[in-house]
Amino acid sequence: MIVLVDLVLMLIDLTYSILAAMIQTFLRPRLKCVDGELCLITGAGGALGRLFALEFAKEGARLVLWDCNTSANEQTAELARELGVEVHAYTVDLSKRQSIYEAADRVREEVGDVSMLVNNAGVVAGRRLLDCPDEMLERTLLVNCHALFWMTKAFLPQMKAKNHGHMVTIASALGLFSTACVEDYCASKFGAVGFHESLTHELLAENLEGIKTTLVCPYIVDTGMFAGCEIRQELKSLIPPLQPLYTVQQSMKAILAEQQMICIPRMMYIPFLARALLPWEANVATYRFMGGDKCMLPFIKNVEMKTSNGHIKSS
Ligand SMILES: NC(=O)C1=CN([C@@H]2O[C@H](COP(=O)(O)OP(=O)(O)OC[C@H]3O[C@@H](n4cnc5c(N)ncnc54)[C@H](OP(=O)(O)O)[C@@H]3O)[C@@H](O)[C@H]2O)C=CC1
Numbered sequence: 001m002i003v004l005v006d007l008v009l010m011l012i013d014l015t016y017s018i019l020a021a022m023i024q025t026f027l028r029p030r031l032k033c034v035d036g037e038l039c040l041i042t043g044a045g046g047a048l049g050r051l052f053a054l055e056f057a058k059e060g061a062r063l064v065l066w067d068c069n070t071s072a073n074e075q076t077a078e079l080a081r082e083l084g085v086e087v088h089a090y091t092v093d094l095s096k097r098q099s100i101y102e103a104a105d106r107v108r109e110e111v112g113d114v115s116m117l118v119n120n121a122g123v124v125a126g127r128r129l130l131d132c133p134d135e136m137l138e139r140t141l142l143v144n145c146h147a148l149f150w151m152t153k154a155f156l157p158q159m160k161a162k163n164h165g166h167m168v169t170i171a172s173a174l175g176l177f178s179t180a181c182v183e184d185y186c187a188s189k190f191g192a193v194g195f196h197e198s199l200t201h202e203l204l205a206e207n208l209e210g211i212k213t214t215l216v217c218p219y220i221v222d223t224g225m226f227a228g229c230e231i232r233q234e235l236k237s238l239i240p241p242l243q244p245l246y247t248v249q250q251s252m253k254a255i256l257a258e259q260q261m262i263c264i265p266r267m268m269y270i271p272f273l274a275r276a277l278l279p280w281e282a283n284v285a286t287y288r289f290m291g292g293d294k295c296m297l298p299f300i301k302n303v304e305m306k307t308s309n310g311h312i313k314s315s
């Protein structure tokens with residue numbers, strides 16, 4: 001009997017959630033205030049990380065910026081300070097668990113409890129699997145995926161104690177569906193998506209409704225990280241690479257609306273759903289037609305050229 005009552009309640013909940021989501025697509029969502037919150041952004045010296053820092057600064061958040069690139073991180077810190085907020089920059093190597101834990105201890109001692117965590121730092125090897133040194137493949141997994149575990153272990157306890165906080169994971173469309181020749185990246189981003197979802201379920205199961213989570217899954221963003229990656233010429237104008245500022249603004253809207261997940265652009269839900277719903281061969285056919293199967297080849301060529309010209313860092 002109880003199971004029937006539970007079933008009816010679940011169906012009401014389910015219908016309500018679908019209707020609410022449909023209505024919210026047409027309404028302006030209420031955005032939360034992050035003024036005074038302590039927001040830690042990883043990869044803050046990079047393209048998206050810097051823009052996130054500046055957007056959070058505009059919202060009045062206090063910033064803790066992490067990057068392995070000290071000078072780029074300091075530049076971001078300077079730009080954010082010009083907007084009148086408190087900023088603390090730390091040099092951290094996210095591929096090293098100890099570096100993360102040590103920096104986290106310093107942040108807690110020197111600044112305080114982090115209430116918003118934006119896990120943004122990311123890397124890609126950009127080489128064919130069989131040509132790629134093991135260490136580069138490992139690094140992608142360490143930075144894009146393992147670091148999420150250590151960051152969460154370092155900063156979630158204080159959020160739990162207050163039942164207040166927000167965990168943001170900058171994953172990728174390539175965490176929802178895959179393509180050829182980026183095995184390291186896809187594995188790390190699928191891992192990031194799985195990690196993020198499981199953590200979200202855990203917080204809900206523990207009734208920690210005060211800790212929000214947002215998963216961000218963008219398509220190619222014009223930051224240089226995937227320079228050269230492209231789909232079929234004739235379709236490029238239909239799904240152009242995203243502008244970094246647009247990507248960060250859309251992400252900010254989702255974060256401030258406490259939205260659980262966002263694909264940028266929305267069109268990226270289509271290959272995600274197709275992967276789950278269509279037969280494998282049907283997906284292969286659409287990949288071939290759209291140039292999704294070979295989209296990474298020019299990117300890898302680019303990396304190879306830069307490497308042979310000595311432009312690219314070895315690690
Ligand atoms: N660009 C794109 O097309 C897309 C990007 N994304 C994701 O968005 C996020 C940001 O990407 P984007 O801004 O383009 O990339 P960038 O390369 O511009 O920025 C990444 C930043 O992370 C830093 N970083 C790299 N490794 C480490 C490390 N071990 N420890 C600390 N910091 C590190 C980089 O430093 P350094 O420069 O010294 O390496 C850099 O400052 C990434 O997670 C990426 O996977 C998602 C979808 C598409």
Ligand SMILES: CC1=C(/C=C/C(C)=C/C=C/C(C)=C/C=O)C(C)(C)CCC1
Pocket residue numbers: 171172173174178179218219220221226229230231239271286287290291292293295
């Ligand atoms: C595979 C594939 C596509 C191309 C996707 C690409 C090119 C994604 C690149 C994402 C990146 C670079 C993410 C970085 O994090 C289409 C044409 C959309 C649809 C068919 C399947």
